[in-house]
Amino acid sequence: MEIKENFVTFLWIERGICKSDICENDIKRYVKVLGSDDKAQLTIMDEYDECVEVFSLSDGFNWYLVSECLDEIDSETAGFELHIQKSSTSEIMTVYSWKAFFEYIENLNLFELLNWIWKLIERCGKMVLYVPLGEELYVETKSMIVSSKMEDVDYKEKISAQERDKIVKKVRENVYVKDDRLISLIPEDFEIIESRGNNEFTSVLNHLQLVLCIACLSNYTEIKEYSVRYDMRGYKLVDGEYCIRDAKDVSQTSGVLYKIVQWVYVDDFNVIDKCNIVRNILSLYIRKSWLEIGQEAYTAIISGYKVYLKSSVDNYLQIKNEVVDKITDISEKIVLVAESISTRVRNNLLALASFFITTLVVNTISTEKIENIFTKDITVLSYVFMIISFGYLLLCNWEMKKQKEKIQKIYESSKQLYQDVLCEEDIRNIYCGDTIYNEGIKLADDMMKKYNIFWIVSMGVVGIGIWILYMAQLQ
Incomplete structure (x- = not known):
């Protein structure tokens, strides 16, 4: 069995199987959860992979007609394709095979993945993935939600366009990203509010949040295929490349850097001075990798800022x-x-x-x-x-x-x-x-x-x- 899925299509292909093994329930479970705007069709093929009949499943499903078609095939083996054309305008994207879908996003390079996520957020205000089949799944951030239960889906935006524009404007005034379209995304988009079930998607979110935090704190950033090139000028020059495939768990580092980004850009007070202090202190903590950043770096930044404020107050x-x-x-x-x-x-x-x-x-x-x-x-x-x-x-x-x-x-x-x-x-x-x-x-x-x-x-x-x-x- 071959299953392919991306953000616009779902394809399930089986070849050379006994006609009796083509199960009605297997087809019906996909039809049952079919998205309201999605279109589905079932193609029956003979042993030579030639099309025998095509059934539209979007307007209803009659297994009796499929069974009659199978009886007309002389060979004991047959094949079929279940093809679902997913709507690109619906507020909810139905994911029919999480494994196939996750393989698809893993094969996207970093630039493509960030652009794909931004298109969904920009179009609907929030990225909503409904995964009705398989194990229990739930992940929520302020800009996206992935759930296996429709009752858990929340359409309400937690980041308004005005809030986003305000933060993006301040970031662009203090950093340079080679393709600054990606700065339309902010680290807050990937901050996990809640997560349930055994889910590898949280690791992807942590990596993406880390990439955006690096972009918001460095002087210069360039997004590459699977890495981010950075240049930060503090007490010493720190430059290098962070590859999203270098480490499995970056949740601690991304959490600390997210706190720092929030502290810098949360209001309009002393943003430039805060950026300078952050770069000075982080340049002392980063020896080989951003993964060396821990809670002590955040504490040092806050303390350094208090000292700066005292001299500034005088x-x-x-x-x-x-x-x-x-x-x-x-x-x-x-x-x-x-x-x-x-x-x-x-x-x-x-x-x-x-x-x-x-x-x-x-x-x-x-x-x-x-x-x-x-x-x-x-x-x-x-x-x-x-x-x-x-x-x-x-x-x-x-x-x-x-x-x-x-x-x-x-x-x-x-x-x-x-x-x-x-x-x-x-x-x-x-x-x-x-x-x-x-x-x-x-x-x-x-x-x-x-x-x-x-x-x-x-x-x-x-x-x-x-x-x-x-x-x-x-x-």
């Missing part, structure tokens, strides 16, 4: 104090500029007040009485001084505007200086969302507004008073 606090001091200086500078210009506006008002007081005193001394103070000449001169004073006020406001723009540029430049060492969120937090700066601007604006209003009210009152006195003198 530098971070120093930078933060520098930034806070700079913000405070800028805010104080705004207030000082506002006070300086406000003082000049105040002096402007005092100069006008001195002019009017002097005019009043001189007129009183010369006439020995307080009357006819604002003659035509003095009135005109007073309004000229008021116009000049107003022009000076406008000049002070323009100068204040220019000073604010200059300080704004200094403030924004200070932010740019720290973008190489701090992330945007850190800069936003340290600068308190520009609260301190905005408060300084508001204080300066309020100060200038107060003096502007005071000048306008004062000059309005003085101008009206001069006009009333002048008109009174004319009468």
Whole structure:
């Protein structure tokens, strides 16, 4: 008996057997578990392997017709082919002979196997293999499930497209894989959640997970026929080739490396720094093979990162104090500029007040009485001084505007200086969302507004008073 199976076809061939040995139950058990979208046919052949009859089994099965066909064959021996065309669009792939199917995937090279798995995950969101015949079988990861019981099949995706894209993007930013289509797969796809039954498929998953972990942690990776070529630059250069056929059990190593990959890429915090620390430490542990990596390597990486964070925190606090001091200086500078210009506006008002007081005193001394103070000449001169004073006020406001723009540029430049060492969120937090700066601007604006209003009210009152006195003198 010859059985062949891959991801699109199943073929069972028997030659030169007694007609009486072609058993109805053997055929029926395949028909019973036939996938809803699969097509099946039974071909009866004579002793010369010539086709006698072809029966379609997809729309029902009638053994009586097969039995009649066998009776018509003169020879005592016959042959048959059971051919099942499996659907390439169904969410579930029915595997009719696990042994034949496993031989098929073992004969695929590494590149073909990874591509085959990715096509199924990409098309359906999850790779689902239903193995209804044979021993009990159950293997589950976040992206695939293999089960001998339909009730155990779970279609729900555990890795969303958004999660996958996020991880893939971060991996591609930190590593180079010669054919980066394979990075669409991630080590999490092969992390075994549950496994039951004597099943060699878990070993395949562990090997594939190890390959992807190597790709996610090395600087350079190239997937070959049955191996992965890697180059990792840490404290020392580590390069070589890992062959998936070199070791039978890699579950311990793949488990440790998976924890490391999860730790590096699980969030957006310090991914580049984490990659550098991992490569530095792993380069010290890998002498000949990645299989030398154990739990102690993971522990060393976590400890090394804590030491790195401690030194980084000291530098971070120093930078933060520098930034806070700079913000405070800028805010104080705004207030000082506002006070300086406000003082000049105040002096402007005092100069006008001195002019009017002097005019009043001189007129009183010369006439020995307080009357006819604002003659035509003095009135005109007073309004000229008021116009000049107003022009000076406008000049002070323009100068204040220019000073604010200059300080704004200094403030924004200070932010740019720290973008190489701090992330945007850190800069936003340290600068308190520009609260301190905005408060300084508001204080300066309020100060200038107060003096502007005071000048306008004062000059309005003085101008009206001069006009009333002048008109009174004319009468």
